[in-house]
Amino acid sequence: MTVNLDEKIERLRHFIYEKGKDGVVIAFSGGVDSSTLTALCKEILGEKAVAVTAVSPTYPQEEIEEAVKVARDIGIRHIVVETNELSDENFVRNPEDRCYYCKKDLFICLKNVAKNLGFKAVFEGTNFSDLSGHRPGFRAVKEMEDVYSPWAENNFTKEEIRMIARRMGLSVSDKPPLACLASRIPFGEQITAERLIRVGKAEQIIKRLTGTRQLRVRDHNGLARIEVGKNERKLFFDAEIMDKIVIELKKLGFKYVTMDLEGYRTGSMLLTLEDT
Amino acid sequence: MTVNLDEKIERLRHFIYEKGKDGVVIAFSGGVDSSTLTALCKEILGEKAVAVTAVSPTYPQEEIEEAVKVARDIGIRHIVVETNELSDENFVRNPEDRCYYCKKDLFICLKNVAKNLGFKAVFEGTNFSDLSGHRPGFRAVKEMEDVYSPWAENNFTKEEIRMIARRMGLSVSDKPPLACLASRIPFGEQITAERLIRVGKAEQIIKRLTGTRQLRVRDHNGLARIEVGKNERKLFFDAEIMDKIVIELKKLGFKYVTMDLEGYRTGSMLLTLEDT
Secondary structure, three states, X not given: OHHHHHHHHHHHHHHHHHHHOOOEEEEOOOOHHHHHHHHHHHHHHHHHEEEEEEEOOOXXXXXXXXXXXXXXXXXXXXXXXXXXXXXXXXXXXXXXXXXHHHHHHHHHHHHHHHHHHOOOEEEOOOOOHHHHOOXXXXXXXXXXXXXXXXXXXXXXXXXXXXXXXXXXXXXXXXXXXXXXXXXXXXXXXXXXXXXXXXXXXXXHHHHXXXXXXXXXXXXXXXXXXXXXXXXXXXXXXXXXXXXXXXXXXXHOOOOEEEEEOOOOOOXXXXXXXXXX | OHHHHHHHHHHHHHHXXXXXXXXXXXXXXXXXXXXXXXXXXXXXXXXXXXEEEEEOOOOOHHHHHHHHHHHHHHOOEEEEEEOOHHHOHHHHOOOOOHHHHHHHHHHHHHHHHHHHHOOOEEEOOOOOHHHHXXXXXXXXXXXXXXXXXXXXXXXXXXXXXXXXXXXOOOOOOOOOOOOOHHHHOOOOOOOOHHHHHHHHHHHHHHHHHHOOOOEEEEEEOOEEEEEEOHHHHHHHOOHHHHHHHHHHHHHOOOXXXXXXXXXXXXXXHHHHHOXX
16 A cells, blocks of 8 residues: 555645646645645646635635634645636526536636746646546546646545645644535525635634534535534534524524534435425 | 412412313323313312314324323323324315314214203313414414313413423323324315324334434425424434434335424424425
């Protein structure tokens, strides 16, 4: 395994050098995948690598600070740009492939940033494990010229990336996966700034009250369905904490405040596409 | 308070005698209100009082046995009739006043039973506390001739009825309030036999797994929102029990299985009528 991983890393370093040597912009969210990729790019390409974070209403507010801090630790040049997928009607009506539209807009933006820097390529952090799931956003990656997915194209799994992050001593190595706030809203229900802000606030409040780290507040038309890591469900086993969460989330306008007994898992929102 | 209650009971006994002396059928669900009313009627009217339970897909299966047992304890003649509100289109489409249609059908049925027995009146167990809530079913009571609500018409609160039940030594005196299974389905979502059966089964399973007594499984278009008595929430504080509930309810076809953090309260489904 380790030998194999070292060989894979060697191939990856070569890939990064080849595709990035004329300058590369890395789509940098502050999550494990893009942070580890960014650290490697900085190591291999030096000043020819620039991290770009696209901030928008779908990006959890508290993550911006975190991303800035991680970029500083890595020592890479970091640019924050604003995007607004809420101005794209295709995204707002929230179809099953909404990620396609969002990523398309994102990469057009990042390619512009690259162009302004005199750079050629864009890297993004999709990993090999992601490809087995529902990833309409990846279609946008494949359609764009000069946009690469070093992890996915070199078959790196999430676990391998975490291992590399640990070896490099990155603070994000055990960070739970992030996801765009739009993933809290069932397909077909309209995405609005208000709903995204509400969900973001609800998650911050619950993290503060319970100490949970892996959390999604899904907004089913005003019914909050709270998913927490399976091992973190016990942080909710307290009637007083439950009452506090109810009070705070009702203040935000939720009509019902519920905890998903199953806990967090990826892809749970795909069930909203099924017939009842 | 007690003096006052004794006086009220005296007036109530008089009311029951006056309205029921030519024979009365009591709408008898096996809940606290109708059981206590039935016991009083038996005491005051003897053979002139007959308890009738209307069984239908909206009536929780396990309650039939319970009602039979309570009637036997009281020593009253007990007739079980079948009704089927699911054949009433007005009920099935589940409008905000669905209870009106159901109760209308019910009282027509009970008046028929009364007629066949040579009886004149029908009693039903709505209490005074209920009147402050959302009770479109009560409109049907008021519209029907010879249908009376001895508790409501004599201002008996739920607490007073429980007190009388305790004094009479009735087994149901501390029984949690029942409610028609249709109350588990949000207004506007169609009521079907399948959904009612599913909700009924889910509640039986959860009662068995947790020991909870006050329970509603609300079915929000395939998302189960479990309401348990506020003091019973702690019966769910066990990840293994949560996992078991998820497995069983998913077998029944629920897509999401959630616990309402607020616990049980009456009228929670009225929120589905509000705009988001």
